[in-house]
Amino acid sequence: MVTVTQRGCSSVSSSVPLAGHCAACGLRELCLVEGLSAAEIDRLAGMITNRRRLKRGEALFRAGDAFNAVYPVRLGFFKTCVSVQTGLEQVTGFPMPGDVLGFDAISTGAFQCDAIALQDSEVCVVPFERLETLSRQFDGLQHQLHRVLSREIVRDNRQMLLLGKMRAEQRVATFLLNLSKQFAQRGFSSREFVLRMTREEIGNYLGLKLETVSRAFSRLQADGVIAVDQKQLRIEDLERLSQIAGAGCPVH
Amino acid sequence: MVTVTQRGCSSVSSSVPLAGHCAACGLRELCLVEGLSAAEIDRLAGMITNRRRLKRGEALFRAGDAFNAVYPVRLGFFKTCVSVQTGLEQVTGFPMPGDVLGFDAISTGAFQCDAIALQDSEVCVVPFERLETLSRQFDGLQHQLHRVLSREIVRDNRQMLLLGKMRAEQRVATFLLNLSKQFAQRGFSSREFVLRMTREEIGNYLGLKLETVSRAFSRLQADGVIAVDQKQLRIEDLERLSQIAGAGCPVH
DNA sequence: CGTTTGTTTGAGTACGGTCAATGAATGTGG
DNA sequence: CCACATTCATTGACCGTACTCAAACAAACG
Numbered sequence: 001m002v003t004v005t006q007r008g009c010s011s012v013s014s015s016v017p018l019a020g021h022c023a024a025c026g027l028r029e030l031c032l033v034e035g036l037s038a039a040e041i042d043r044l045a046g047m048i049t050n051r052r053r054l055k056r057g058e059a060l061f062r063a064g065d066a067f068n069a070v071y072p073v074r075l076g077f078f079k080t081c082v083s084v085q086t087g088l089e090q091v092t093g094f095p096m097p098g099d100v101l102g103f104d105a106i107s108t109g110a111f112q113c114d115a116i117a118l119q120d121s122e123v124c125v126v127p128f129e130r131l132e133t134l135s136r137q138f139d140g141l142q143h144q145l146h147r148v149l150s151r152e153i154v155r156d157n158r159q160m161l162l163l164g165k166m167r168a169e170q171r172v173a174t175f176l177l178n179l180s181k182q183f184a185q186r187g188f189s190s191r192e193f194v195l196r197m198t199r200e201e202i203g204n205y206l207g208l209k210l211e212t213v214s215r216a217f218s219r220l221q222a223d224g225v226i227a228v229d230q231k232q233l234r235i236e237d238l239e240r241l242s243q244i245a246g247a248g249c250p251v252h
Numbered sequence: 253m254v255t256v257t258q259r260g261c262s263s264v265s266s267s268v269p270l271a272g273h274c275a276a277c278g279l280r281e282l283c284l285v286e287g288l289s290a291a292e293i294d295r296l297a298g299m300i301t302n303r304r305r306l307k308r309g310e311a312l313f314r315a316g317d318a319f320n321a322v323y324p325v326r327l328g329f330f331k332t333c334v335s336v337q338t339g340l341e342q343v344t345g346f347p348m349p350g351d352v353l354g355f356d357a358i359s360t361g362a363f364q365c366d367a368i369a370l371q372d373s374e375v376c377v378v379p380f381e382r383l384e385t386l387s388r389q390f391d392g393l394q395h396q397l398h399r400v401l402s403r404e405i406v407r408d409n410r411q412m413l414l415l416g417k418m419r420a421e422q423r424v425a426t427f428l429l430n431l432s433k434q435f436a437q438r439g440f441s442s443r444e445f446v447l448r449m450t451r452e453e454i455g456n457y458l459g460l461k462l463e464t465v466s467r468a469f470s471r472l473q474a475d476g477v478i479a480v481d482q483k484q485l486r487i488e489d490l491e492r493l494s495q496i497a498g499a500g501c502p503v504h
Numbered sequence: 505c506g507t508t509t510g511t512t513t514g515a516g517t518a519c520g521g522t523c524a525a526t527g528a529a530t531g532t533g534g
Numbered sequence: 535c536c537a538c539a540t541t542c543a544t545t546g547a548c549c550g551t552a553c554t555c556a557a558a559c560a561a562a563c564g
Contacts (some may be wrong), residue, residue, distance in 0.1 A: 025322045082409045086498050090413035106402035113409060149401040150358035156408035157334045157365060161342035163415035164459035207416035209521055216545055246338040464552055466512055
């Protein structure tokens with residue numbers, strides 16, 4: 001895993017001109033690279049001419065911005081949120097390393113949501129036109145692109161089920177389990193991790209108020225299911241957490 | 253394997269061997285065909301070797317079914333729903349002519365949701381491997397495919413906002429407005445139309461109980477915003493309906 | 505014509521939201 | 535380094551929206 005040390009500069013985001021090294025990237029299993037041949041990976045990496053670093057709180061893009069590229073997350077943590085004129089705002093996801101940001105923009109050529117860094121982060125800049133060109137030449141890349149797009153649709157559908165049908169505690173339990181699985185996929189501890197987002201952001205994502213999230217955490221802790229200390233979270237009883245979540249896996 | 257349950261209809265679906273005539277299809281503006289050159293349309297149409305007709309209540313596919321093709325709707329009305337083992341079920345959409353069914357299946361090679369015909373319907377069968385092959389040759393088709401996929405992501409994000417943030421009456425008003433716009437796009441009346449789905453299916457889609465949907469309808473009718481008689485619906489005051497859908501009670 | 509399915513409406517309830525107060529953590533500038 | 539401000543989190547009391555349960559009715563269907 002590549003670690004990027006941030007100097008204590010208070011500047012805004014910097015563009016990092018640097019050829020992508022997808023073959024060496026620890027996120028191969030998740031990003032656009034999954035399942036590609038060595039030759040395909042080389043060509044994809046050659047296309048990534050720069051990366052972008054963001055400070056906490058900074059926007060990678062905002063709804064309405066012109067669409068040129070998609071952004072695989074290399075490092076850090078984001079939130080994406082859609083909103084309507086009236087001020088309603090919905091957090092639609094918490095992208096983490098390996099996830100790709102920006103696919104919502106293909107349909108209209110402008111981003112449809114905001115993407116905000118929840119901590120200092122780094123993304124690859126993948127010019128979308130060149131990605132389309134390359135995926136016309138390599139069917140492996142083409143199919144992987146389709147799979148990543150499809151995966152996002154499936155994830156959204158599951159979130160709709162959570163928002164439409166689950167009760168508060170069940171939503172929170174499902175959220176923690178999903179986080180846990182995602183950390184496991186990325187080689188981090190699935191049992192203990194840091195919640196990069198606030199209670200309010202969690203609540204927004206889950207269709208709950210922050211107080212309800214806090215109460216759910218307290219209750220789960222009182223029952224010995226989790227141990228939570230501010231943003232630090234440990235799963236004490238995975239079995240029971242899964243029960244509460246309702247074995248929230250899709251049926252086949 | 254999943255069994256296909258049929259509700260109250262005796263005949264199964266029929267396959268209709270027939271070359272697609274995309275150029276002549278009234279849904280050109282919506283389907284995969286949008287923005288393609290005549291040559292591209294011809295090639296796409298040549299790939300569609302058959303269609304499929306479904307009776308009301310019949311499943312086009314079920315979660316777990318093997319994925320081979322995507323299905324542009326030619327005629328009729330569908331619902332798609334995801335579920336979990338515990339029995340929770342969420343309606344994720346009501347695809348209508350011009351919409352394309354099945355993109356959720358690309359990610360795993362198996363469908364992730366059920367697609368049920370709400371009335372006698374007809375779809376084109378587009379073998380997905382051939383669609384990928386063709387979209388490697390025609391960048392117009394490739395880009396349109398990406399746009400359709402992206403559009404589904406955007407729509408899902410908006411539905412997450414509805415489910416996470418809106419109040420009951422606001423959800424119902426938004427639902428009716430969306431339907432109205434979709435009918436308009438397809439050349440039907442945007443002011444008066446038939447609700448092809450039951451109150452329960454609407455409620456499921458909107459994260460509400462059927463009684464709540466019914467009450468919302470009654471209230472909107474009492475206020476002179478809509479006129480509803482069973483499945484027949486007429487929008488009486490579009491301005492006010494938009495207000496209710498958009499200008500919900502300011503949360504903050 | 506009877507049965508099933510779908511819709512409307514009412515009464516009571518519960519879950520999560522609202523409001524409010526307190527405290528902890530983080531960050532800033534003197 | 536500390537004082538202060540700000541953000542974030544927890545907890546309690548109360549309230550309101552949407553759910554639950556129930557009954558009556560309408561429509562669709564065999």
